[in-house]
Amino acid sequence: MILGLEPNRLSIPPAVAQRISPSDVWRQVYQQLPDFPQENQYISKETGKVAENNTLASRLIRYHIYVKERTPNYRLDWKLTLADYLGANEIIYDVSYPGNDTLKQNPLEGDRAAISRLNRRQRQALVQILTNIFSPNPSTSPIPNTTNPQPPKTGGAELLK
Template sequence: MSKNLSFIPPRLKPWQALTALMVVGVIVLSSGADKSSIQTNLFSIQPAIAQRITPGDVWQQVYQQLPNLPRENKYISKENGKVAENNTLVNRLIKYHIYTKGRAPIYRLDWKLTLADYLGANEIIYDTSYPGNDSLRENPLEGDRKAISRLTRSQRDALVQVLVNIFNPTSQNTLSPNSNTTANPSTSTTPQPPQRGGAELLK
């Protein structure tokens, strides 16, 4: 028995197994590195967009394309006691969407969900975390809710489309001609697919 057992190690099978394990290890390590690099590239897309476009730039472009949108910029600054003219409805809407809720700025559905928040049809907007609460003497949330609720459906659609076009310029190739003209209630937009969730309540 002992002679038979002592004869097993010289066989090639253990070495073959060891070689196979080494090969598998190399494959796993290399594939793991590839997945990591792929994930890094994917997760870097959104920060790249954020670095290229800032909310301060976007809200001005929105009002240039939709001049009839309410500005809601008569609030007094806590810092200097003057009217904060640059603290607009769209500025706060963008900050709430991107920073407070962490939603992507390049998708129509995400913007519709944000508008649904303002209309009380989706998620709760908390006073303490709403943009402007820490910098303005009066929290603008209630006024912003009323301003959004007064918009017609076509105006909301136009606002959503303009925001998507600005953050994702490639979308303008097919969608912008119908949504970047005016902010009038009669503004028509490209037919959209049925939305799900809270966005359906925007109808």
């Protein structure tokens, strides 16, 4: 263990986790990319009805975060995930793919086909949108005052007495 970090344990940074739940991100993806394929025609094993909320975007996000344990706030990690879908990076195993346990038909083949139909511009837009959703908004971060910096306060240890 290096610097107290556990191997193979990636998580969403606390500030991001407080801001957004991964299970809600797929809705934002479709709001910003209305033409992104839904791929939500699969039948639920539990209800026997179409699982409309089990979308390509929700499965892509779950695969990225929970199956591959990749961080959601880096563009490169999302590009690696898309490369998995395109068969150019790591193998996606049927048994661990999101939806395999809850849908009557494993959606992996349909999802791979849908991702492969996207052109480069569409894939880049998807990566950017996912990165923006999961990354802290720089416009809300406090901006340091560099025009009139305050001198450092001294005697801090004295205040502890």
